[in-house]
Amino acid sequence: MASKRPLRSLVSTASSSLRPSQTSKTCIVRTSACAFSSTTPSRATEYDTEAAGRPRWQQTPPRMVAPYRIRPAAKGGIHKVNDDPKKLDDAYIRMLGPGGDKMLGDDVKWLAVTHKSFDHGKRGFNDRLAYLGRRIVELQTSQALINSPQEHQWPRDSNGVPVNDEYGRKPYLHPALNGLQGLTDEAESLVLSKSRLAPIAERYRLDKVTRWTPKRADNLQGSGFETVLMTSLYAIVGAVALERGGEVANKVVQEKILAPLGFSFSPDS
DSSP, rough: OOOOOOHHHHHHHHHOOOOOOOOOOOOOOOOOSSSOSSSSSOOOOOTTTTTSSOOOSSSSOGGOOSSSSSSOOTTTTTOOOOHHHHHHHHHHHHOOTTTGGGGGGGHHHHHHHHHGGGGGGGTTTHHHHHHHHHHHHHHHHHHHHHHHHHHSSSOOOOTTTTTTTTTSSSOOGGGGTGGGGGGSSHHHHHHTTTTHHHHHHHHHHHHHHHHOOSSSSTTTHHHHHHHHHHHHHHHHHHHHHHOOOOOHHHHHHHHIIIIGGGGOOOOOO
């Protein structure tokens, strides 16, 4: 008698009976070949003796020193930087006045005059301090430009009344808007150009203490010397703001940076 089961069901039943049974795989648990050690790994003596007692600004961290040089030596010779703390203190006294060498900590004083090109940034660099200092200098510059007489003013008659233009129009003028031209980017960039700030940094002898590595030691100007000096100037302002407060930093900007550029400030400003 023929089976009434479908053909597909019969084929699947036959194939399942012919398929060999799979053997169960045994799981092998592998243990670690080496046991965990509870002892503290010993450090080389070169990291614990002389290097540990020297400050960060005075040395390259030993573990950041490459075993060999991968780049060729720079052309134009080697630029020697300052490593004398007394020379650095003299520069801070020139810029910040009497007691200026005591306004910042030793590490911060060296960090503020260290460019990121020096020692590949392994001893720290002043980019973040310069960013804060630049914001403070730009704010004080904008306020000084607003309160300063502008170069281009609307013409007035002998009585001080604005005259009409060629179309008979008279502009709206208000004393609060007199310094509006000083808020433009062009006005600020002219005041805070590197060609004007670099001589101020040289006046305070920052060019003698700034640590950087030029592209060519025989061509400092072509290697960006003015930009490096401007960065050190901004970084010192940022360091003063962090350690002495914004009010002291504002006074430093007004008296030591903007006043030599020709701005005048009232004692209570």
